[in-house]
Amino acid sequence: MAIVIIGNPNVGKSAVLNRLSGSNILVSNYPGTSTEISANPVKIGKKEITIFDTPGIYSIFSEGEEQKAIRDLFEREEIDLILNIVDASNLERNLVLSYELMDLALPVLMLLNQIDRARALGIRINEKLLSELLKIPVIPFSATTGEGLQEVWEIMESSSPEKKDKAIKEEGQRNKENLSRGKKPLQECSLNELRMGQCNGHCALCSIPADTCMSYADWRRVEKARTTADMVSSSLGERQRILLEKTQAFFDSSLLGTPVLLLLAYLAFVLLLKFVAISEGPITALLEPLNQTIESFLSNILPPGMLNTILSKAVPEGLIIPFSIIMPAMLMVACIMSLLEDSGLLPRYSVALERAGSFFGISGEAIIPLSLGFGCRTPAIMASRIMPTASQRFIVITLLSIVVPCAATLGILASVIAAFQASLPVIAGTMFAVLMLMGFILSRLMPREDAFIYELPPLRFPLWSNVGKKVKMRFSGFFTEVLPLLLIMSIAVRALLESGFLEIFRTMEAFTRFLFGIPAEAFIAVLVTIFQRYLAPLVLLNLDLTPREATIAISMIALSLPCLPAMVMTVREIGWSGLTKILGLGFLTSCSVGIMLNLIL
Amino acid sequence: MEEVTAMTINDMKPGQSARILKLNRGLQAGRRLFEMGLVPGARVKLVSRHPFKGPVLLQIANTQIALGRKMANSVEIEIQE
Ligand SMILES: Nc1nc2c(ncn2[C@@H]2O[C@H](COP(=O)(O)OP(=O)(O)O)[C@@H](O)[C@H]2O)c(=O)[nH]1
Ligand SMILES: [Mg+2]
Numbered sequence: 087m088a089i090v091i092i093g094n095p096n097v098g099k100s101a102v103l104n105r106l107s108g109s110n111i112l113v114s115n116y117p118g119t120s121t122e123i124s125a126n127p128v129k130i131g132k133k134e135i136t137i138f139d140t141p142g143i144y145s146i147f148s149e150g151e152e153q154k155a156i157r158d159l160f161e162r163e164e165i166d167l168i169l170n171i172v173d174a175s176n177l178e179r180n181l182v183l184s185y186e187l188m189d190l191a192l193p194v195l196m197l198l199n200q201i202d203r204a205r206a207l208g209i210r211i212n213e214k215l216l217s218e219l220l221k222i223p224v225i226p227f228s229a230t231t232g233e234g235l236q237e238v239w240e241i242m243e244s245s246s247p248e249k250k251d252k253a254i255k256e257e258g259q260r261n262k263e264n265l266s267r268g269k270k271p272l273q274e275c276s277l278n279e280l281r282m283g284q285c286n287g288h289c290a291l292c293s294i295p296a297d298t299c300m301s302y303a304d305w306r307r308v309e310k311a312r313t314t315a316d317m318v319s320s321s322l323g324e325r326q327r328i329l330l331e332k333t334q335a336f337f338d339s340s341l342l343g344t345p346v347l348l349l350l351a352y353l354a355f356v357l358l359l360k361f362v363a364i365s366e367g368p369i370t371a372l373l374e375p376l377n378q379t380i381e382s383f384l385s386n387i388l389p390p391g392m393l394n395t396i397l398s399k400a401v402p403e404g405l406i407i408p409f410s411i412i413m414p415a416m417l418m419v420a421c422i423m424s425l426l427e428d429s430g431l432l433p434r435y436s437v438a439l440e441r442a443g444s445f446f447g448i449s450g451e452a453i454i455p456l457s458l459g460f461g462c463r464t465p466a467i468m469a470s471r472i473m474p475t476a477s478q479r480f481i482v483i484t485l486l487s488i489v490v491p492c493a494a495t496l497g498i499l500a501s502v503i504a505a506f507q508a509s510l511p512v513i514a515g516t517m518f519a520v521l522m523l524m525g526f527i528l529s530r531l532m533p534r535e536d537a538f539i540y541e542l543p544p545l546r547f548p549l550w551s552n553v554g555k556k557v558k559m560r561f562s563g564f565f566t567e568v569l570p571l572l573l574i575m576s577i578a579v580r581a582l583l584e585s586g587f588l589e590i591f592r593t594m595e596a597f598t599r600f601l602f603g604i605p606a607e608a609f610i611a612v613l614v615t616i617f618q619r620y621l622a623p624l625v626l627l628n629l630d631l632t633p634r635e636a637t638i639a640i641s642m643i644a645l646s647l648p649c650l651p652a653m654v655m656t657v658r659e660i661g662w663s664g665l666t667k668i669l670g671l672g673f674l675t676s677c678s679v680g681i682m683l684n685l686i687l
Numbered sequence: 688m689e690e691v692t693a694m695t696i697n698d699m700k701p702g703q704s705a706r707i708l709k710l711n712r713g714l715q716a717g718r719r720l721f722e723m724g725l726v727p728g729a730r731v732k733l734v735s736r737h738p739f740k741g742p743v744l745l746q747i748a749n750t751q752i753a754l755g756r757k758m759a760n761s762v763e764i765e766i767q768e
Binding site: 144145148149175176178179182304305308309312315334335338339341343344436437438440441449450537538539540541542544 | 701718719720721722723724726727728729734735737738739740741742744747748749750751752753754755757758
């Protein structure tokens with residue numbers, strides 16, 4: 087049996103699936119989180135069921151990669167049931183898609199999700215009446231509390247694909263064929279609509295392609311959604327709702343909201359740096375005995391020689407540095423991002439910064455992938471799908487790859503800056519200047535279309551269980567990715583240092599000194615960024631640099647190439663040619679930064 | 688109230704409500720407006736306008752929608768008190 091979950095963005099589709107299957111799919115409070123269709127095998131009773139989670143859409147008939155992917159899914163798979171997830175607090179808008187789904191003549195089961203939140207907001211929905219009006223089963227549901235889960239399971243268990251009516255099946259087949267050709271069922275055009283201004287001309291009367299304008303059928307569904315929603319819902323004022331509305335009104339007023347949002351962002355950043363600085367000492371002190379134990383243990387059991395020197399230094403280093411420097415940064419970033427996300431504040435930055443974004447040639451949505459990049463760039467690159475056009479995506483991925491430091495990079499940069507007394511203002515200033523310049527140039531090369539439209543999710547009080555889950559999900563990468571990679575690479579770096587291989591680069595000394603004002607080994611560190619940017623400082627820590635040399639080298643490292651996982655993701659998202667361009671740009675940026683700083687400082 | 692002066696969302700003041708009359712044709716983004724519930728007949732309320740020609744914030748039923756000025760300019764409305 088195959089079930090497909092469909093619903094508007096951000097209604098809780100992934101959260102519902104997590105409830106149904108007990109799996110862990112990323113859930114977040116802004117549109118555009120799940121950008122791909124995933125197939126999830128679930129066992130309910132004796133039944134094997136495949137549940138497809140899909141990206142949020144407003145209309146299956148629209149143009150766009152997500153819509154096309156969903157239409158292809160209907161084409162490819164024999165779907166037995168559509169699980170339509172609806173946000174109970176926003177029925178009118180959600181019902182438009184529901185009416186489209188019902189036109190497909192496949193069985194539809196509607197979940198009134200977030201019923202807990204709707205109730206807290208004082209919204210009441212008569213689900214019996216709704217079910218009668220739509221002629222499909224409707225179940226009040228909450229992915230957070232688990233309400234309604236039992237009923238959904240029962241329906242899934244009892245509904246059998248074989249019993250499907252033959253006539254219905256045939257009609258469904260016809261509609262599926264319409265879908266795959268990108269045609270809307272029920273498409274009509276009347277002179278009347280033209281006069282009323284409702285038709286943008288999908289018919290022979292004008293040349294706009296059908297899927298970019300609104301048809302009569304679309305309009306009918308909107309009307310039906312409006313009347314139905316009015317009939318079944320009622321709202322009563324409640325304390326929480328009034329308080330939330332006030333807070334929301336505050337953040338959404340442009341005069342007060344924007345400065346407060348910026349102040350919040352600044353405070354979060356200060357908090358992050360302070361937390362990293364404060365925690366490093368105690369963590370190192372705590373781990374010091376362990377560090378020494380490992381070191382002496384390794385140097386005792388291994389035969390004396392190069393292997394001994396390498397491992398007895400590299401292993402403790404590769405274990406301690408992640409814990410003392412990277413872990414606090416990742417943890418803090420995970421907490422901050424999860425809070426911003428779950429409260430619905432994050433998307434408000436896109437609106438507040440829309441004008442600023444236009445300077446970089448990107449629209450306000452860019453703030454979501456860019457700020458996610460401060461956590462880890464790999465998921466951020468995927469989130470860049472939220473951008474409306476391919477060229478804007480490229481700009482965002484480029485900025486992410488070259489300029490935005492991820493949490494791991496931030497942590498380790500901070501500690502290297504402290505170790506060499508490098509100049510933080512110069513490094514931060516350089517990064518900012520590069521960001522501005524790069525955005526400016528890229529935006530002139532690829533002008534953006536001015537069509538900003540974005541749905542703001544509601545502000546809500548963060549749910550601790552949600553925040554906790556998100557922090558855990560974000561932070562788990564530390565153990566599965568950062569720690570093993572750093573350990574391996576720290577051994578590799580140590581081996582390079584001890585083997586004397588780097589001596590070869592001594593011949594380049596004159597060259598790097600002249601061009602960038604840094605010793606050849608420091609330049610090697612810049613090249614190491616190809617593997618993992620946060621490894622580069624490891625090389626630096628073993629060198630003997632003046633503050634000036636360190637400032638230049640760190641700036642060059644901070645503005646260079648994306649790490650390996652980010653590169654893999656880039657290829658997946660925009661292909662090899664995109665990655666090649668970004669790598670070229672990154673290398674160029676890093677070298678120019680070195681040359682410029684060498685001249686200026 | 689005839690089409691002598693066609694008002695658009697850009698002419699609204701914060702706090703004002705209006706009914707959408709028509710989406711100007713020829714606009715490629717028309718479908719996206721429809722998806723967000725900006726359709727003829729819908730009631731919208733202007734929540735706020737961001738300075739420097741920034742986006743405007745609208746309330747439609749229970750949803751908040753941010754709209755760039757260009758897009759806002761192509762939506763004709765009729766103010767309702
Ligand atoms: N209060 C409440 N919040 C929910 C519920 N379901 C989802 N959410 C929240 O709604 C947001 C969007 O969820 P997500 O599953 O990512 O939505 P998707 O985009 O439709 O997959 C997240 O912040 C969830 O924590 C629910 O039943 N109750
Ligand atoms: Mg999702």
